[in-house]
Amino acid sequence: MMKIKSILFALLGWIVLLAACGSDSPTEPSVGPEPPLPPASSDVTLFVTTANRSQDFARRSLSFGTKDNLSPTTVKLLPDVRYQTMDGFGAAVTGSTCYNLLKMSPTDRTAFLTETFSDKEGMGYSYIRISIGCSDFSLSEYTCCDEEGIEHFALQREELEYVIPILKEIIRINPTIKILGSPWTCPRWMKVNNLTDLQPKNSWTDGHLNPAFYQDYATYFVKWIQAFQAQGIRIEAITPQNEPLNPGNSASLMMFWNEQQAFVRDALGPKLKAAGLTTKIYAFDHNYDYDEGKGYGQNDYPVKIYEDANAALFFDGAAYHNYGGNRAELNDIHAKRPDKELIFTETSIGTWNDGRNLSVRLIDDMREVALGTVNNWCKAVMVWNLVLDSERGPNRDGGCQTCYGAVDINKTDYKTLTRNSHYYIIGHLSAVVKPGAVRIGTQGYTADGITYSAFENTDGTYAFVLLNETTEIRKITLSDGAHHFTYDVPARSVVSYRWKK
Known part of the structure; x- marks a missing residue:
């Protein structure tokens, strides 16, 4: 009996692990974006999608950092450098x-x-x-x-x-x-x-x-x-x-x-x-x-x-x-x-x-x-x-x-x-990125497999959309000059951020 229980627990563990890992099946129906959350008390709202569907337009939140943001992986927004209006x-x-x-x-x-x-x-x-x-x-x-x-x-x-x-x-x-x-x-x-x-x-x-x-x-x-x-x-x-x-x-x-x-x-x-x-x-x-x-x-x-x-x-x-x-x-x-x-x-x-x-x-x-x-x-x-x-x-x-x-x-x-x-x-x-937003400049961290764009919305928020096509988690810090925050961007994922100035 103990041996049967051990086998059942092992099988259960594998099922949980597979569910957590998501699926690369080309035709698997997707669950869809998470339901909207109440207004977050945190400073930054994120949306995360991973290529293996382990995060399916998942909504996350972050607080602004309180420590020094000097980091080789910091991207700084340059709102005075302005491109097209969206x-x-x-x-x-x-x-x-x-x-x-x-x-x-x-x-x-x-x-x-x-x-x-x-x-x-x-x-x-x-x-x-x-x-x-x-x-x-x-x-x-x-x-x-x-x-x-x-x-x-x-x-x-x-x-x-x-x-x-x-x-x-x-x-x-x-x-x-x-x-x-x-x-x-x-x-x-x-x-x-x-x-x-x-x-x-x-x-x-x-x-x-x-x-x-x-x-x-x-x-x-x-x-x-x-x-x-x-x-x-x-x-x-x-x-x-x-x-x-x-x-x-x-x-x-x-x-x-x-x-x-x-x-x-x-x-x-x-x-x-x-x-x-x-x-x-x-x-x-x-x-x-x-x-x-x-x-x-x-x-x-x-x-x-x-x-x-x-x-x-x-x-x-x-x-x-x-x-x-x-x-x-x-x-x-x-x-x-x-x-x-x-x-x-x-x-x-x-x-x-x-x-x-x-x-x-x-x-x-x-x-x-x-x-x-x-x-x-x-x-x-x-x-x-x-x-x-x-x-x-x-x-x-x-x-x-x-x-x-x-x-x-x-x-x-x-x-x-x-x-x-x-x-x-x-x-x-x-x-x-809302209608009327302006694409703005950035400086700082760049790397192969990392692509991004920054925007200033008309409602007093910034937006940042980032692609990590590498197979590694990348700890990337964003700074608008007044605030900064860090997020571990999952491997092979897209992350969108929005925060108040």
Whole structure:
């Protein structure tokens, strides 16, 4: 009997140990962020996520240090060194995302959206991207004016029954949420095969916008923005075309820099102004490498647009994706036109990059996407689908059928959630870096495998987001000149800090 008891106690010990260590399983459902705590009596609030899920956006607190903070691992904030002002962080709320959210029970859906978008009770996501018409993650292929004649413009079933109800629920949770709209294609009756032959191209994919319809298409944008306004949904910004150098998506339109320049200068910009709309316009909305090698000759796409002073007046800046090239392009474009903004609007995880394996993706995506874009002048960062189902859908033929969502929901119950890297990397920014924050300078400790960024919020707090991709715990001290504190940053983890000045 004693021997049996010994075996049982040993087995119990192993079970407890394995639970404490977490799991690297690529498809293990995540528990999700810890519930919000009452206001902490301590000075510093932290959020911690480890690549092995042993800490799952865990909330911690610290007190300011009382002893000398001289340490070789001290990072000092330099609030007088100021970079870009931040607009927000978030994900795409596609038709597919909305379909999956509406399959959840109302209680579960509200809980998830609160966890994601609430500034007080959750991660505080502050920016989302939606499509103008369909995308490759829509329930059908459509625009808001498929019958020829701009007088036939109308919001369609996907907006009215899926997207708008979800947006309204998000706005109830976070009334200051910013929304960016991007079209995947213009109406097919506005398309031509090329700008030389000008032959009609009745196709969802490829083709160019017929210059004869510049004014009608500009009116299309105005009507779309106004239709959402009528629903109580303000559109912060638009891009004239999603991936203008990609002719092969499930819905797509080619739009070279000179076309976008002329369309915005001669039609879209003036139409928005005449309608009294202050919606921002961001150029490009595609890859760092401008699809180099395909013979398009589109390098420096936004800079070429800005060379026309009349066109440049209507563009607030440029938007980028990371499916090609290097994020260093952001710094290069900023150096050429520091007066124009930069935002990052799309990146995906999927079967091609071990997308559900948090032990791999948390580190890479935090370095390359979250901190990599912010530290190269982006003032907003958005990832692709917020929620897809466990079969990577719903999706469209010709679009991405190998993408995962920032969160995947089990299609058998529409309840069980797997939170992937993109959910966490945005949350680690949005939880502590609030709209209006300014990225500020730092000096002191640097090391291979340690990446960070510092911010000053408008409410009198500092924020600091740090990635430790090494396999060792790093004891790092932060100092703002008046206060300092030290925390043992876990191996292969992300830590976000926020504290009052």
